[in-house]
Amino acid sequence: MNICFQTIISYLFLFVAFIIDLGEGQSGCDDQLRCGDHGLAIRFPFRLSSQPEQCGYPGFTLSCIDRKHTLLELPNSMKFFVNKIDYRSQVIQLYDPDNCYARQLRGLNLSSSPFQFKVDSFYNELLDYALFNCSSRDIKNAYTFSCLSGPAYQVYAFNNYSVIRTVLISCTKIYTLRSIPGGIIWNHDKFLQLNWSTPACRGCEAKGKRCLKNNKSEIECGPKINKGALSKSEITGVIMGSFLLLLALFALYRFYTHDKVEKKHQANIEKFLEDYRNFRPTRYSYADIKKITNQFTEKLGEGSYGIVFKGKLSNEIYVAVKILNTSKGNGEEFINEVGIMGRIHHINVVRLVGFCADGFRRALVYEFLPNDSLEKLISSSATKNSILNWDKLQDIALGIAKGIEYLHQGCDQRILHFDIKPHNVLLDQNFNPKISDFGLAKLCSKEQSAVSMTTARGTVGYIAPEVFSRNFGNVSSKADVYSFGILLLEIVGGRKNVDVIVDNSSQVYFPEWIYNLLEEKEDIRIFVEDDGDAKIAKKLAIVGLWCIQWHPADRPSMKDVVQMLEGEGDNLTMPPNPFASAGPVKINANIATKRLHHELEVISELE
Known part of the structure; x- marks a missing residue:
């Protein structure tokens, strides 16, 4: 009990210091300041340039121009008028009085600013836009900036992807706007909305309290005050009340210790x-x-x-x-x-x-993706009556491969998914595939050739051998390649139940059976109804078998997989036999999986 009492006394002294700072340190700070014709409220983390620096947070300085307009200056001397500040949502609404965002946003870089563009709809995502000076006035699907145009020319904005596909003979590129909300460019939005995450004052605002900065530059919630210091009687009352509150909080803490882990x-x-x-x-x-x-x-x-x-x-x-x-x-x-x-x-x-x-x-x-998962598509008993043909299945496989390649090479850091399977591939209204469920994913640098793991992660049947045992090599992006290979083979065989060709006492290990069919040059038309589709099915099967080689070094990268899927398939060679047995063997897949998990040594954490 003595230790608990000392803890309470320590908190009390800290709170006394805070109250003294509140009474003396906030001199000159007023949370009732307003600026502009609409009476825009100015309070922490914002401050007016005429107030002491301690009244606001770095980067949140405003200027009140002629008591009519509130001005915010962003990096590179970008100046905007403030229309509204939502302190609870931590969003500031800006506007350009000249309504020429294409000029104002040129060279804007928010990396050194506490603000970010607020993106809250599909129509307002951040994209790059190229501005062109064009002598022609008959250009479709582009927005004209009258504020930049002249009598003999027009200035148009294009999404960069559109520019690549469009030949603009009569145009000259002026400059590019980087990561700009589309609503501003296409005039859907009259205001430029920015949000901030630090300092996080929404909790104080929700409680009706004042958010402020103490002597240690830490954010605290305190009672709203007007200009001036607290009186001694007020400080004494707050201290006594806080002492009783600390006693109550300590009792609650003792009562709810079982929630400590979740908290x-x-x-x-x-x-x-x-x-x-x-x-x-x-x-x-x-x-x-x-x-x-x-x-x-x-x-x-x-x-x-x-x-x-x-x-x-x-x-x-x-x-x-x-x-x-x-x-x-x-x-x-x-x-x-x-x-x-x-x-x-x-x-x-x-x-x-x-x-x-x-x-x-x-x-x-x-x-929302209306066509559910790839798993339901390829496992449905009614698949053969599906509107999807083998050309579309090939497009789905290629789209998944491009998505995984982007995760491995297209980001600043390599993203390893570790749970590639049909259940985690969703289909949009046009049956375009989209990879989902990144709960097991890991980040690593592109220069890092291997990653460490404390336990195996993924779904049984799709997990690469090296995830279980270092005897097969280090865990790397090739683990996703293995999972994708199993997925490809499921696409190939998803339209046919393979156990009809064996007796009731055993099952065929499906990937090995596919390999034996191709190795013995048997007809793979068992999976297709049209002779012309056999070529696609064979290509998907060969690529899948390359991907499930047991040793990671023998598997292709996802970039190579994309190239193989985009090719005709005539030049693809059969991979080495990835299975221990030679020739067609009937084995029980469930027993094989359990034996694999039992025999392989679980790798330990390397970091």
């Missing part, structure tokens, strides 16, 4: 979200999630991770909301999903629209 996990997640300044997904409250899903009306699926519901952001935009099961894991999968998917954008990777970390409630909001 620690929650604190780790909150720290991660605060430190992750440049994320693009939107953070939703749990109330927002309930509104988006219409009180969780339409369930799409359920698994050990939680439940997925269909939701709607607007009349045109649908989403899939995954409500995570907080009783499983320690929050690592949630951090993985947000930390990894929030920084990537590829046509073959599911887009993370937003997330929720509201207390112990966690949810992930993805774009």
Whole structure:
């Protein structure tokens, strides 16, 4: 009890120091300041240039021009007028009085600023736009900037991808706007919206308290005060009340010690979200999630991770909301999903629209893909009546390969998925594949040839041998190549039940059976109904067999896999036999899998 009493006294002294700082250190800071015709409220983390620096946070200085307009200066002397500040959502709304964002945003770089562009819809994602000076006035699908144009020429904006495919003989490129919201360029948005994650004052705002900075430059919540110091009687009252509050908090802490582990996990997640300044997904409250899903009306699926519901952001935009099961894991999968998917954008990777970390409630909001997973497509008993032909299946396989190649080579850091399987490949309205579920993924540098793992991760049947045992080599991006190879072979055989050719006492190990069919030059038309499709099925099978070679060094990279899938397939050579047995052998796949797990040595952490 003596130790507990000393702890309470220590907290009391810290709080006394805070109150003294509140009473004396905030002199000259007023949370009732207003500027402009609309009376824009100016308070922490913002400050007016006429106030002391301690009243605000670095990078949040505003200027009140003629008491009519509030001005914010961004890096490279970019100046905008402030229309609105939402302190709870931590969003500032800016505008250009000349309505010429194409001129104002030139050379803007927010990397040294505490602000980021607020991206909250598909129409407002960050893209690069190239500006061209054109003598022609008859250019389609482009936006004209009258503020930059003249009598004899027009200035147009193009998305860079469009420029590559368009020959503009009469145009000259002026400059490029980097990572700009599309709504500003195409005049959907009249205002430029920026948000900030640090300092995180939304908690204080929600409680109706004042957010301020103490002598250690730490963020604290305190009572809202006007200009001037607190009186001694007020300080004494606050100290006595706080002492009683500390006693009550200590009793509650003793009562709820069984929640300590979960609270620690929650604190780790909150720290991660605060430190992750440049994320693009939107953070939703749990109330927002309930509104988006219409009180969780339409369930799409359920698994050990939680439940997925269909939701709607607007009349045109649908989403899939995954409500995570907080009783499983320690929050690592949630951090993985947000930390990894929030920084990537590829046509073959599911887009993370937003997330929720509201207390112990966690949810992930993805774009909605109406055609479910590849697993249901290739395992359906009605597949042979499907509208998808083998050309489309080949396109799906190529799209998945391009998505994995992007994860391995297209990002600043290499992303290893570790759970590539048909269940984690979703299909959009045009049956374009998108890789999902990054809960088991790992980040590593592109120069790093191997990664360390404490335990094997992935789904049985798709896990590469080296993930279980270092005897086969180091764990690297080739583990994803192996999983993709198994997926390819499932696409090939998904339309035919292979156990019809064997007796009831055993099963054929499917990849080995495919290899023996090709090695003995037998007809692979068992999987197709049209002779013309046999060529595609054979190509997918050969590429899949190359990918499932037991030793990682014998497998191709995903870049090579993409090239093989894009080729005609006539020049593909058969890979070495990846199986221990020679010739067609009937084995029980379930027993083989268990034996593999039992015999292989589990690798240990290297780092």
